Amino acid sequence: MSFVQNFPFFSIIIAMFSGIVSSVLDGKKARNLSLGMIAVTTALSAGTLIFCLGTGESYTFMMGHFPAPWGNEIRAGILEGVTAVFFGVVMFLAVIGGLKHTAEDVEEKKLNLFYIMIDLMLSSLLALVYTNDLFTAYVFVEINTIAGCGLIMIRQKGRSMSAAIRYMIMSQLGSGLFLIGLSLLYDVTGHLLMSPAKESVNMLVAAGSYRIPMLVIMAVIGVGLAIKSGLYPFHYWIPDTYGYATPTASAVLSGLVSKGYIFLLIKIFYRVLGYENLVSSQMANVLYVFGITGMVMGSVHAIYETDTRRMTAYSSVAQIGYIFMGIGLGTSHGMVAAIFHIFTHSATKALLFISAVGLYEVSGDKKDYISLRGAGYRNPLAGIGFTVGSLSMVGFPMLSGFISKLLFATSALESPHKMLPTLIVLAVSTTLNAVYFLRLVITLYSRRRPGDAPVPETAPRGSWQLKLAILCFIGVNLVLGLASQPIVRAITDGLAVFG
């Protein structure tokens, strides 16, 4: 067993350990430790990815002296490597971009607690990506939830705290459903590790026994994780949560937290329940319908919003609808499109939130359309960043959003029943996205009218960290858009050995 194969385990442990150590450090040291740790874990994940690309298959790592199904284990492959690298990069850029704002928003003595949340959030995301055991997944889902709640409420303003309690209530509903689904699965199969559980599930499905429990298990686990990731009917916590947190927290929450749960859901579908069982039991169709509804309704709500942060949050609801539509299509190409859209959406949404902060700074910290008029001229780099993000969301060629929509459309052509609804809804949703995003972009670049209130002359406060983060995010978006072929191939190869 080569040393490189230890890297996934090292990355999880280093993230948790730096969180523990930060409890006795002061704010600045905790921040530096956190940034260093994210860089190191991203490098370790890149090493794992290179190793897995070399061998072309995934391997398991025993956590302890006992093999599965008696001991715990984690599993690393191409898809996990790509996802881990991506999450690390987005988190690093998000923390750097919001550095100055975090130091202002959070109290001096509680700054180290903020960085503890960031460290543990990254460790839980990595553990969700690599884990091969259902109960470990549940424990790390709880760590993810509590860290997310901490990130929302760190500002301790009234609106943040009410958003945090709404988030916790919806999250606990999802966790409760997930746990009872897990218990039912243990009752019926007797295994908690994913690979042995899959063998049991295949035997049960072949024998036709416990058909009703299997159906209910799929429904309950699917709905539980869908509530936590913000699928359409369960999305009520999203606008408040994403809109009222500090910039780093908004970028991390919108870009990474929901994606961790969606990745876990995909992993459970492939490695425990079996994707064919899912399709044949119509659960995939249910997710498809919810996804399509979310795509349209999210955009409709976004059009009515006047606060631009809430508008961006509602567009997140629409994009998560895209991902679930891809999962619900029922083909492996649909799944590849969904996973590529996970990456696209993480990078683009984080870019949107970070650039929006730059724009609010030069508009007197106001967030509505009238105050933002002409902000693109006052803070050029943030304006360019926001424009690139919006165009990517709409699906402009050369940017990553175009590749996502192309992948969705081509994968829809494969399933005869779902082809027409998918294409129609894609077209409608793109038009709606264009309505509110391009409206905001045009507002940013129009001159101020005589009737507008004068804007206080404030220089951009986020300074070089914000600019660096915006540039890097634009770079990531362009890479995903222009050089998408190797990434799509990696995802496809990774999915082939994922099950």
Add this chain to the structure above:
Amino acid sequence: MIQHLLLNIEETAAVILFGVGFTILLLHRNLIKKIMGMNIMDTATYLFLASKGYITGRAVPIVVDGVQEVEAYINPVPSGLVLTGIVVSVSTTALMLSLTIRLYERYHSLDLDEILIMAKEEEQT
């Protein structure tokens, strides 16, 4: 079917409590009662898990007199899961209670709808 439900009486009770707790958490307006609902829901899940491990006529899984046959003890796995789950439940309860305390200090209300309205008003002024 009723016969089978009465045979699995612990699981039936656990599932009924789960439904009750879930509805309270989702639909009640008072924050403290929502937290109680969350606790009922979690405890019901642990009851369900704990009853999974039971096997009639066998003893607690602590090795006594060197007896190590499988037929002598119940299944130890669900007990470990319940231990982990209880700690998670305590942590989330503490977190939600402290959020409730802060919200009450600020808005003097325990009703979630009122708090949301007040927070919105406060932000607009």
Add this chain to the structure above:
Amino acid sequence: MSRRKDNYETSRWLKFKRWMDGETDPLSVGMDPIEVIPEEKMRERRKDFARRKAYDEELSRIRVSSAGKTEIMKARGIRYFQKFYKIMSVILCLGIILVLLWTVAALPVTGGAGNPANNEVAARYIEKGLQETGAVNIVTGMILDYRAFDTFGESCVLFIASCCVLVLLRLDADSKNESIRKMIAESDDRHFEPKDDIILQKCACVLVPVIMIFGIYIILNGHLSPGGGFSGGAVLGSGLILYLNAYGYEKMSRLFTEKVYRRTTLCALTFYCLAKSYSFFTGANHLESGIPVGTPGAILSSGLILPLNICVGLVVACTMYVFYTLFRKGGM
């Protein structure tokens, strides 16, 4: 002729004699006499009250405007919606219960020996658990050896929850608003809690050592009998809370301050992390870990399980105590 002792006036015998003769009233011992408050103190108190009243008024201003809004909402016939809401919630509850009952009706019977859950996993834990982990209590061996990663995650859940509660409830003496709240919290604490209550103190004098010893016994015996770090830690935490309630914050700060809390949790979690990482690393790379399993049944056996139980117990005790102090007063 015997000599009188030097401290005869304050000795217990004299006090007892006086009580027998009916000269003193034992219930008046320990109660503060009503003191005359000097003028500067009264001025301070009036200023405190005025500041506090201003804070309360600001809060009630927010409250009043929302009361008006709820009136408007009611006038718009929101009552119909509330009835509909109640009926819908009952239907939703019944729906969830019926779906799950339908599932339970199809599950294997409770207590059956041939259930899918009683498979080779449980068999190996029971048959070989004692030899492989060294723990007589099979469940402890399972959570701290076979499935130790879950327990590590669970300790981190407790740690991060205590961090979040610290963010929300800890009052640092920094910002202006905070200082008002701290002052209010401190004055309320002295008002409503019984300070130097004799009954509580005498009972605590007897009970707290017993509780502590019982907690330590549970922790140390985690691998030999029912017990372990989590339950023992909870008992220790309750002992600390009882001591705090009986004797107050000043006496407690001789034993347990914020510094002690931080260092204890740091050392315990770090030791847990490093020990378990060593175990996972050696296990995954198929190396021999040098930790002996020991003779089953002895206290110093079962490899790493005993030190890990102690770490977990310390973390849980500190966290329970910190939750209590943060909820009560906002700090230590």
